[in-house]
Amino acid sequence: MADLPILQFEEKILETVEKNPVVVIIGETGSGKSTQLSQILHRHGYSKRGTIAVTQPRRVAAVSVSRRVAHELGVQLGSEVGYAIRFEDRTSDLTKIKYLTDGVLLRESLSNPDLTQYSVIILDEAHERSLNTDILLGLMKRLVNSKTRKSNLRVLITSATLDGEKVSKFFSDCPVLNVPGKLFPVEIVYRSENAPKSNYIDLCLKTAIDIHVRELEGDILIFMTGQDDIEKLVTQLEQRIQGLEEGSVMDAIVLPLHGSLPPELQVRVFSPPPPNCRRFIVATNVAETSLTVDGVVYVIDSGYVKQRQYNPASGMYSLDVVPISKVQANQRAGRAGRTRPGKCYRLYPSIVYNDFLDATVPEILRSSLAGSVLYLKSLDLPDIDILKFDFLDSPSFESLEDALKQLYLIDAIDENGTITSVGRTMAELPLEPSLSRTLIEADKLGCLSQALTVAAMLSVETTLLPGRSKGSEKKRKQEPVDLPDGSGFGDHIQLLQIYNLWEETDFSVDWCKNNNLQVRGMMFVKNVRKQLAQIMQKIADSSLDGGRNERRRDRQSGHDYKNLRKALCAGYANQIGERMLRHNGYRTLGFKSQLVQVHPSSVLRADDDGILPNYVIYHELIATSRPFMRNVCEVEMAWVTPILKKLQKLDIRKLSGGSSQCEERTEGSRPILFPKEVNAVGSPEDHASRIQAARDRFLARKGNK
C-alpha cells in the first residue's frame, strides 16, 4: 500500500479538493484510486460532517474494494467501512466510508434528492459511462450548483486519460489531476497495413500459435466478440496444439471465458496452471474490466466487440459487432502488463486504431430511456424540462420522445407530460416501466402474486434458461426435461409455471439442476420477487398471501390466466403485436409499425389450423437475422381497443412540454437542428445507417469541444 502512486499526490489532491467542489482524477490502472482516495479524504476530516460515498458500476467491485479498505484500516467490514448493493446493506451508524453501486445511489437520491448524508461523493470508473453513472453525473452537476444544499458537498470523478477534459468541461472547467498507474510497459504490435486480408478467427489462431512457439512463458489472453467465435477458436487451437511436435514447446491448455459460461467453468481461469504449461484464455470483454486474470503476459486484440443498441425509431434492439474504442483498446493492452512487461498484438494496423472513437459510445446513447426518464420525472427537480436535462452526452430528441410516448401509453405520465400517481408508484419499483405497470394493474385485478413472479423471472431471464451450446443441446435431447409450456398462452405464463413448480419443491437446488435451470439465477429471482413484494406491500390494494387463492381461481377458470394476461396488456400497452391476415407474421401497433415474427424459441402455441393468436404482447423486439418479438403472451382484442384509442390522442408536442421537434437547441455554442423527418422512418434496413448517424452525432459533438 505504501508504494501506491496516488499517495505521493496526497497533498495536491487535498489542496485541490479543498478549493474546488468538483475534481476530475485521471487514475490509470494500479494507481490505487479506488482504495486510497476515500482514505485520504477520511484521514483529513472529510468524514466528520458526513459519509464518504464511493460508487462502483459493479456489485463485486463494491464488495471487494470495501473489504480491502476495511482491512487496510484495520476495522470490521460494516463498521467504519461498509458497502451497499442490492439485497445487501453492510453499513451501520458508524460507517464513514461507504462503497455502493451507482444504481443504489440513484435509489437513495429518490428518497433524499439532496443526498445530505454524504460529505463527499466519488464516482469511480466514470469513464465506463454506464447509464446510471451518466444520470448521476447530471444530478451531481445540479447538486453542486444547488442553492438549497448548503452543506458544501465535494464531488470527485475518476476517469480515463482520453476523456478527462470533456468531464472537466461539463463541470465548468473544474481541475483535472493526473495520477500515474503502476503498470509494466506493454509493447504494442500492430498488424502491417500491407498484410493480406484474413478472417479474424484465423488471424487469432495464427498469432496465438506464433506466440506459443516463439515467445517465453506467460499466458495469452485473446479478446473475441462472442460465444460462437470463442468456441470455434478453442476447438481450432486445441487441434493445432495437439499437432505440434511433442517436446518442441511447453504444454498448453485452452480455456474459454464468457458470461454465459456456468460459474464453475468460469472460475477455472483463476486457478494457476500446472508448471511449464501455457494457458490460452479465449474471452469476451468480460476479461476487460469485470474479471482480472493473473499471469497474462500476451494479449491478442481482435479490435471488435459485440454491443447492444436500441433504435428509438423502430423500438427495436439489435446486437452488432462494432469496432472498439481507443479507451477499450488501451484497457485490453493493459491486461498484459499487470505482473511484468508484456506484449499486445493488435490484429489491425495503427491507422485503424487512430480511426477508433476515443471512448465507447456511452450506454445512454444506446438504450431505451423510458426507465431513466420516468426516474428523472419522479425526482421533481424544480424548473426542469426533461428534454433539456444536462447530460454529459445528450440523447437525441428522438430517443427522449420515444421514452415519453412509451410512458404516456402506460399511464406513467399524462398528456401534458406530467408524472401521474401511477407513474410515481412505478418509479419506486426497481423494474423496467412495462413490468412495474403490470404489477400495479395486477394488484387491481387480484393477481399480484402471479405478476410478481413474472416480473421477477423476466428481470433475470437471460441467465435462467440453459445455455444454447451444442453440448447442452445434445444433453437436452437425450434426457428431455419436462418444463411447463405456458399452456399455449406464451412465455410469460411459462415463466410463472416454472417458478410455481420450483416453489412446490420448496426451492430445491436439485430440481433446478435436473431441469437445466441455473441455480444462481433462480435464487436471484426468489430474492427479486421478495424485494418487489415488500415494495408492493406498502402500496398494494390486496394482501399478498393470496397467491394460493389466485392459483385456485385459475384452476377453476380453466387455467386461462385471464387477469394476469390483462395486467400484462396494460403494462405492455406500447408493445402489442397484431397478426397479419392469413399468415403468422405480426405488425406492431403503435406510433411506429414494424413487421415482425414470434421468436422461434417461444412456447406460444398455434391453433389446430396452425394459426397464432390475433393479438400478443411482447417483452422486446430484437433484430438478429430478422426482426423478432422475444417473450410473447396472448392477449384479447377487447383489451387492446382502448389502448388504440389512447394512441390516437397522443400529441407529442404536448407530451414534451411544448418543445416539439425541429426546435433549435444549443449545445455548447453550436445550435443543432433535429429535422422532423428523422421520425418518419424506421424500417430495419435503416437501422445500420441510424447507428452510424448516432455515432456521427457523437463524434460531431466531441469534435466541437
Place this chain on the structure above:
DNA sequence: GAGCACTGC
C-alpha cells in the same frame, strides 16, 4: 426455426 456482449435497481 433461431441463437445474446456486459452490467444494474
